[in-house]
């Protein structure tokens with residue numbers, strides 16, 4: 627459903643008034659019916675279009691997603707990440723992904739799916755469907771803004787630090803691995819810390835670490851809009867290494883941007899919270915798999931009893 631518009635502008639500066647922002651993000655349903663070219667190639671049947679709760683100038687508007695603001699004012703990360711960078715990165719690039727996804731999904735079955743489900747459906751085993759890049763980039767940027775905070779950086783603590791020490795040897799080694807992943811991602815992309823607790827055969831993508839044990843932390847990098855959701859990993863932290871993330875502040879010095887991100891911006895509190903959620907998700911899955919296994923065993927066991935009973939009957943009739 628469409629979130630209240632006030633949320634979309636709560637932490638912003640004067641990039642747009644609430645009403646103009648809304649209108650920019652939610653093109654009219656009627657106007658889009660004739661321009662659904664790429665989305666029409668998707669093979670999902672249409673469902674009833676949801677109506678927006680708001681009206682703009684008396685005309686009903688529809689939208690699936692709105693531009694979610696960073697959880698801090700656009701100048702809050704200065705001097706490490708400038709307000710100007712946020713104005714372009716969030717206000718232009720992130721906004722563009724939202725606009726494009728809404729155009730591509732309006733009137734298709736996709737507009738009733740969650741962002742995560744759209745990402746998985748349109749990844750399409752690597753043969754990307756048109757909405758994938760826009761959907762994944764919205765998710766990635768929401769996640770990226772929440773991976774930072776004013777006064778961030780430093781070192782994690784508690785269980786997160788324990789797992790980092792266990793899985794990377796030390797915090798310093800982990801930082802080097804993440805730094806290296808971010809620096810060596812050729813062209814545009816992302817570097818991630820993720821909790822790997824998935825089935826080895828994810829069915830949708832080539833698992834980048836199929837031989838690694840589950841229930842551990844991993845560092846991975848991904849090109850363009852790809853994110854660890856398609857490998858069924860639980861992302862915990864990301865660094866955006868598209869040039870638009872750092873060029874205004876650091877020009878071509880990606881390494882300096884990565885250092886500042888890790889030393890001054892990263893929110894280890896956010897990462898710790900995500901770790902809790904990832905572990906809970908993994909435990910829930912494990913319980914579900916155990917439950918299914920027990921049910922299968924019970925079914926098999928019931929079948930065996932039935933077979934013995936039938937055989938006995940058959941023996942009796944032969945005797946008669």
Ligand SMILES: [Fe+2]
Pocket residue numbers: 715719767866868870871
């Ligand atoms: Fe970006």
